[in-house]
Amino acid sequence: MFTTTTFASILPEILILTIGLLVLILEPFWKDEQKRSAGWLTAGGLLVAMIVSLLFGRPGEPVAVLGGMIRFDWLGFFLKMLFMFAAAATALLLMDHEQAGKRGEAYVMLLASLIGMNLMASSADLVMLYLSIETASIPLYVLAGFLLGDERSTEAGFKYFLFGAMASTVMLYGFSLLFGFSGTTDLYSIAATLTSGSISPLLAFGVVTLVLVGLGFKVSAVPFHFWAPDVYQGAPTPVAGYLSTASKAAGFAVILRLFFIAFPEFTGMWTMVLAVLSAVSMTVGNLLALPQTNIKRLLAYSSISHAGYAMIGAVAFSQFGAASVVFYLAAYIATNLLAFGLVMAFSRVTGLEEITDYAGLSRRNPLLGLMMLAAFLSLAGMPPFGGFVAKVFVFAAGVQANYTWLVIVGIINSIIGVYYYLNVLKYVYLYRLPNQDEENHPVPLTQPYMIALVILVVGVIVVGTVFAPFFNWSDAGALNLF
């Protein structure tokens, strides 16, 4: 029953749990000023966990383990590695957060939600899927409202919780209907029973819509995006970065597996629904990003539009399309974490978050300026950064699937995107502080930031130039869907 394969399939989660327990056990014994070391422990532990999983936990042929609850395949594995990378970077960024960095609970919550996301990427059963989504979400509600003294953070936590609970209820209703129609909770068996003869298209449409409410909330697609700007703005910045990357990517993992595996019979219908969601998300996200003055809100709207771009690949419903989504997520996780990390690094020193406050940054800290350049150009989709290749791939998948209109919408949106991303860079590089005395206002980086940000910048450039291995892994994952 409990074979080596079973063990290997949940090896990353076991390791993450171990790290979490270590943090819980050790943290009370540390002195106050040492407590931020929990971040080193978390990040280092995750690094070790990634290496160990890569060595001993690699999947072979896709298999169902643990009574069909978990699917052990490359899609899940590659995404797990991405989530763990994101969590490790987030832990480093959390370390020097004034209120949250010295509290071990923050890291434990982060790891708990990471376990949930890992399971989201690999669950093959509706029950497991729902459990893992909740496991990923509940710690995030807590983290978003982690700054007790801060009204905005409390509001963010509460808002996120209410929206999340609502969306997950609706999704659960969809799941129960799905079970009712097909008589099984196993995703891989649903497809066999749920054929166009057995269920009316209208009902299928209803089920798809209900499920999409929950997943749309996770990936913050329009019209389920209302929480995102407020939550990103209020939550501790590293948490916002984590929400906008790993949490979103986990949502996409579920979209890919659920729709590609369970609904192949109704492809024409759900791709159409996704196409509309994608077009609306891109357009609304980008248009609302234009008037933003707060950098975290700007990034929130930009992340809404990025959910739209990534969805183009899912709409294509092909192996290449799925691979392009996974690749997009890889590039996007590195890029957006970098952007939020930079915002965090800047606001830690200055306490400011308006875009205008970034004036003169390239003189206050040239390295930080260059990293801003990399992050925002990658978001805008410029080479040699990851965003360019990722965008070309999803657009290529869209064109291949004859969704040229959607690609054109995407392209118009990237143009709008270029405008507001460059606008931020204008402050960083062109404008100066009111007294032009930047040398008196340096923005120093502490060690954890230095490590995390440099790794992320290198990641963004490597994904954008040497894209072959990353695409290879994405493609190996996508192969498991067909």
Place this chain on the structure above:
Amino acid sequence: MNFPILSVITFLPFAAGMLILMMPANRKNETRAVALATAVIDLLLSAWVYLQYLLNDMQGYQFVEKYQWLNIPPLNIALHFGVDGMSAPLVLLTGIVMFTGVLISWGNDDPHIMAGIQDRPREFFAFLFLLAGGVFGVFVSLNLFMLFFFYEIAVFPMYLLIAIWGWVKTREYAAMKLTLYLFIGSVVSLVGVLVMYWTQYQNTGVLSFDMLEMENAGFSATFQNIWFLPVFLGFAVLGGIWPFHNWSPDGHVAAPTAVSMFHAGVLMKLGAFAALRVGVMLLPQGAQHWSWLIMTFAGVAVVYGAYIAFVQTDLKYMIGFSSVSHMGLVMLGISTLNATGLTGAGVQMFSHGVMTALFFAITGMIYDRSHTRMIPELGGMAKIMPFAAIGFIIGGLVSMGMPGFSGFIAEFPIFMGVWGEQWLVAVIASISIVITAAYIMINIRKVFFAPLPENLEGHVGDITVLDKVAITTLCLFMVVIGLFPSVMVPMVQTGVENIMRLLGGA
């Protein structure tokens, strides 16, 4: 395996840019020295490529390098480099402009002369080299994906270079306008390119972004007629084709001198070259179908650009619009789709690149010293900076298309080619020659030979040695090609033969 010279040419600027970024900010002179060394190496290498191509048998693509970059169906992307008779001169041109651009931007610590780049030269040279690497990459890429990759790399540093070091009054506006125009153009082409990729797969079962394979993709006539315009015009935006030229003069004016040189000298060629490579060569039937429209646009650009240049009072705007006019001639040559016109277009790309770089360089020198570019406020520069005056006059003669200079070698075949297709356009376009001669001569008289205004007397100095080296280099190429057309024309003709083969097969 031969020495991978094209890769070295392309990636050296990137590597040098990284190196420069890592140097301490206060080591300005060391930064400049590294930049100059890189530029010299790149110039020598590109000259070597040019000469090797010229001296060998001048056949097809040479110095070909191919490395598989990503081959996971359905994607097939290779780093495939090679030059032919069309691109070899442009590689050389980029080397020249890079070298002279670095010389012009040297800067000094004399607060009275604002010459060159004083503020953050480290970042300036790094971004400039990023741009240069992208430009080299486009000229040598034989893979459509990589061409696109480098094309985008060449576009975005322009924003920073103009916005940070540009002319304070218009730089924000001009930089954003330029970037958005070019980005819109490139993404429109991108859609076309992706459609071409999948259609090729449907037609032939070949999955490849390789342009040499795409030439045989068997695109249907309807397909070519639909997709030629987006692809061609998308790239041609960067070539400053009328009516999408609007970004270009604003960009020229706002940009710092070296960036203006790059922008007008090389980047606009990038647009024309990519439009030719991708639009005309891969969709030849579409090109034949739409050549009348391109010819109309180009004809308007030639005359309109020259006329607007004539009425400008700002020296830099004048050169900016003359660039629109001269790039219109390139487009006119391309639109003829015959061997004569295309040869002219190829030579004109090189000739105009060198000429306009020279113009912008000298304008920059004048502005740095007199702090004005308004033609009525200038005068007497021939006495103060005789060397610059000679350079400007040589550039003017090239611009007018005088025999003995490269401009004549380029413009004559273009008009011949146009005459062969549509004599009326040739007649109308030739009006521009008269207008060009008029504004060039009037401005030479006003700026260089009119009496020196009193307010400028005494505090306008001569140009530096580095400036003189740059001027000499640029003039040399224009004169040599003018006197010995055989060093370039036969080479371009081999490139044109390749295009004619594709057009003839249609």
